[in-house]
Amino acid sequence: MASVQCEARARDMAGFVADEAAAVRAAQQRARVEAFNRRQRRERGYDDGDGDDDGVRRRTRAASGEHDDETRSGDAASSREREEPPQCRICFAGAEDATRGxxxxxxxxxxxxxxxxVECLNAWRAMSSNASSSARCDACRYVYVLKRARxxxxxxxxxxxTVASVACIALAVVVSGVIARIASARVVAPAFAAAAAALKRTGTGTRTSGVVATLERLGSPRPTHAWRPWYAANGGGFPAGWVEERAAAASTRRALERTSPAHLEFLFYRLAMWTPPWWNPGGAFLDAFTIPRWFLRRAWIADALDALVTGVVLVGVGGAAFDVVGRLRRNFRSELxxxxxxxxxxxxxxxxxxxxVVAIAGLMYVYYITHEIVRSRARTVLTKYGEYISDVRPRGAAEIEAARRGADAAVVADARRRWGARYFEGW
Known part of the structure; x- marks a missing residue:
């Protein structure tokens, strides 16, 4: 809970740090201008050439009194600053505990x-979109003293x-495809078939017969691969069996067209008007000269490919729908x-x-979101367990320059990764 609060406070402090840095720079500029004006007034008071010693003494006492007042006010402010206990600039808590470090x-x-x-700073560094924020302070530009594990x-x-994102998407495709296959073959289609059988036993009439036909189609089982052993045994693709080959291809296409929409892969085949190669007996993909006969005899390969297609459709179309709904929720009118x-x-x-195209675009969007999440989590783990920030300490000019160059190199590397190396040929 405390880490979540730290992340929320860090997110709220994103704009505050920039304003605080601008205020610090403005205060420093005003201090320099006021010091210059005081010096000019002091010089004009001593060197105005009017010969009035009393006026000079009065101006001298006024200048010294003003300086004393400023000194006293500065001492009072510094004493008040020393009296105030230190507090975190992100979560505004002053006590040290086990959750915040x-x-x-x-x-x-x-x-x-x-x-x-420590935890507040790590959360800030992990979720910052600027690569330099993990290496130096956004306000004073001081480069952190980092110690990194091997x-x-x-x-x-x-x-x-990248590898972790691809692995996560592949796992999501396989899991969603298997779950959809089990749900359609074991639950949805048998439920429609049972409803059609019950209605056929009890109902009569034209309307009832139409409903029964619809339920029977929804409850029809998946197409079988009975043509594969025959096709492999008779040498599919040879001229001797072209009549049987055409008949097998026609029956397979009819089976795909009449399959229940509860089987999502065949619904996608029908809507996308696409017959996959492993369901096309007369296609070049199953040519006996290019594909071994063991592929034709093993129907589980086609079943596995169908399950993968189901997973790709679910993940891709779901990702595209999630993107569209998110855009509409942010700004309905303009996005619509x-x-x-x-x-x-x-x-x-x-x-x-x-x-x-929708499925492919949605799959790319899912990869982008997954990659950003993995990168953010990796940076969180890295800043929490793999890096250690030391307290501020005085450093030489050469060490500071080397640290700044390292931070700038990190920024350039991040830009190269995001936009490509061809935009940074002269860097």
Missing amino acids: RLFSPCLCRGSMSHVH WATRFADPRLA ERLAFPLAAMFASHGSPILR
């Missing part, structure tokens, strides 16, 4: 910005996030005007086969 000063910020909890260097490799015409034009020009 120790309270320390990682940079050169002063005042209310000087201290921060395994953290490999863990920070961007290729690891932006999305309605392109989608209507695509479906009007291409019809239901455009679902192929």
Whole structure:
């Protein structure tokens, strides 16, 4: 719970840090201007050439009194600052506990910005979209003193996030395809078949017969692969059996067209107007000269491919729908005007086969979201367990310059990864 609060406070402090940095710079500029004006007034008071010693003494006493007042006010402010207990600049809590970590000063910020909890700073660094925020302070630009474990260097490799994202999507496709297959074959289709049988026994009339026919179609089982052994035994693709081959292909296509919509893969085949190669007896994919006969005899390969297609359709179409709904929830009117015409034009020009493009686009969107989540989680683990930030300490000019160059190199590397190396050829 405390880590969630730290992340929320860190998110709220995103704009506050920039405002605080601007205020600090403005205060420093005003202090320099006021110091210059005081020096000019002091010089004019001593060197105005009027010969009035009393006026000079009065101006001298006034200047010294003003300086004393400023000194006293500065001392009072510094004493009040010393009396106030340090508090975290993100969560505004002052006590150290096991959930937030120790309270320390990682940079050169002063005042209310000087201290921060370890966990609050790690949450800030992990969720920041700027690569330099993980290496230096956004307010004072001080480069953190980082100590990284050996395994953290490999863990920070961007290729690891890519591999993990692909593995997560593949697992989601397989799991969703298997669940959909079991649900349609064991639950949905038998339920429709049982309802049709019960209604046929009890009901009469034309309307009842139409409902029974609809329920029977919804409850029809998946098409079988009975043609595969015969096709392999008779040498599919040879001219001697072209009549039987055409008959098998026609019966297979009819079976695909009459299959229950409860089987999602065959519903997708029908809507997308696509006959997959492993369901096409006369296609080039199953040519006996290119495909071994063991593939034709093993129907479980086709079943596995059907399950994968089901998973791809569920993940892809679900991702596309999630993206569209999210856009409409953020700004309904503008997003509806932006999305309605392109989608209507695509479906009007291409019809239901455009679902192929929708599934692929949704799969790409799911990969993008998964990659961002994996990268964010990896950065969180890296900042929490793989890196250690030391307290601020004085450093030489050479060390500071080297640290700044390292932070700038991290920014350039992040930009190269995001936009491609061809935009940064001269860097």
